[in-house]
C-alpha cells in the first residue's frame with residue numbers, strides 16, 4: 001500500500017496556531033518536506049522546529065522565488081519524484097506550508113503533480129490575513145462587505161481597480177513603496193494598516209501612514225475603500241488600540 005500525501009498548513013508563525021490535526025500528523029509522519037527560499041531558512045520548518053524529531057526524514061525543497069515559473073517548475077518536478085519514491089515505499093509524507101496550503105501555497109504545485117497517483121489529505125491552516133486582522137484588532141469583513149485579496153506585484157492600474165470595499169494586499173516586499181504611494185494618492189492612508197511578520201516575536205502592526213521605506217516579503221496591508229464600513233471607524237480605532245507583541249508559549 002502506498003503512503004498518504006499530506007499538505008499541512010502550519011499557520012502564520014506562532015507555533016501555538018498549529019491545529020491539533022496538523023500537530024498529530026506532523027509528529028507521526030516518517031517523512032517531512034518543506035519549501036525553502038534559495039537564500040535563508042525555511043519559514044514553514046522554523047514554525048514547527050520544536051515538534052520535529054531526528055527520526056524523521058526531512059526533504060527541503062529549495063524553490064527559486066522568481067517571477068518566471070520555469071526554474072520553479074523543474075524544482076517541483078524533482079521534489080514530486082523524491083516524495084513519490086517515499087510514498088511508493090508506503091511511508092506517509094507531510095508537506096509543510098506556512099499559513100494555509102491552498103492559499104498561495106507552494107504545496108499546490110506538488111499536489112497537482114501527485115494527487116492523482118496517491119491518497120492525499122489537506123489540513124487547513126490559519127491563513128495570514130486572518131492572523132493579521134486578529135493582531136491588528138480590526139475585523140476584516142462584516143454584513144455585505146466584499147473582501148478582496150490582492151497580490152502586491154500587480155501593476156498600479158490593476159491594483160487600483162481591485163481596491164474596493166475591504167481589502168488585503170499581500171506579497172509586498174520590493175513592491176511596498178509603490179503600493180504605499182498608490183494608497184496615498186487614492187486618499188486611503190488613514191484607512192490602511194501595515195502588518196509585518198504577524199504572530200512572531202518581531203511582529204510590527206501600525207498605521208500605514210507611519211511606515212515608509214522597505215518592507216519584507218512577509219508583510220501585508222489591510223484597508224477599506226468606500227463609504228464607512230459597517231463597523232464604523234474600525235481602521236482608525238485599530239491604530240488607537242495597537243496590540244502588544246503576541247504572547248508566544250509555543251516551543252520554537
Ligand SMILES: C[C@@]1(CC(=O)O)C2=NC(=C\c3[nH]c(c(CCC(=O)O)c3CC(=O)O)Cc3[nH]c(c(CC(=O)O)c3CCC(=O)O)/C=C3\N/C(=C\2)[C@@H](CCC(=O)O)[C@]3(C)CC(=O)O)/[C@H]1CCC(=O)O
Nearest residue numbers: 035036037042043044065066067072104105106107173217
Ligand atoms: C515571484 C514571487 C512573487 C509571487 O508571490 O508571485 C514569489 N515569491 C517571491 C518572493 C519571496 N518568497 C519567499 C521569500 C522569502 C522571504 C523571507 O524568507 O524573508 C521571498 C523574498 C525573496 O526571495 O526575496 C518565501 C515564500 N514564498 C512562498 C512561500 C509559501 C509557500 O512556499 O507556500 C514562502 C515561504 C517558504 C518558507 O516556508 O520558507 C510562496 C510562493 N512564492 C512564490 C513566488 C510562489 C512560488 C514560486 C513559484 O512556484 O513560482 C508561491 C507559491 C506563491 C504563489 O504561487 O502564489 C516573489 C519574488 C519576486 C517579487 O518580489 O516580485
Ligand SMILES: C[S@@+](CC[C@H](N)C(=O)[O-])C[C@H]1O[C@@H](n2cnc3c(N)ncnc32)[C@H](O)[C@@H]1O
Nearest residue numbers: 012099100104127128170171197198217218219
Ligand atoms: C506566498 S503567500 C503565502 C500565504 C500563506 N499560504 C497563507 O495562508 O497566509 C506569502 C504572503 O503571505 C503573507 N504572509 C504570510 N505570513 C505572514 C505573516 N506572518 N505576517 C505578515 N504577512 C504574512 C505576506 O503577504 C506574504 O507575502
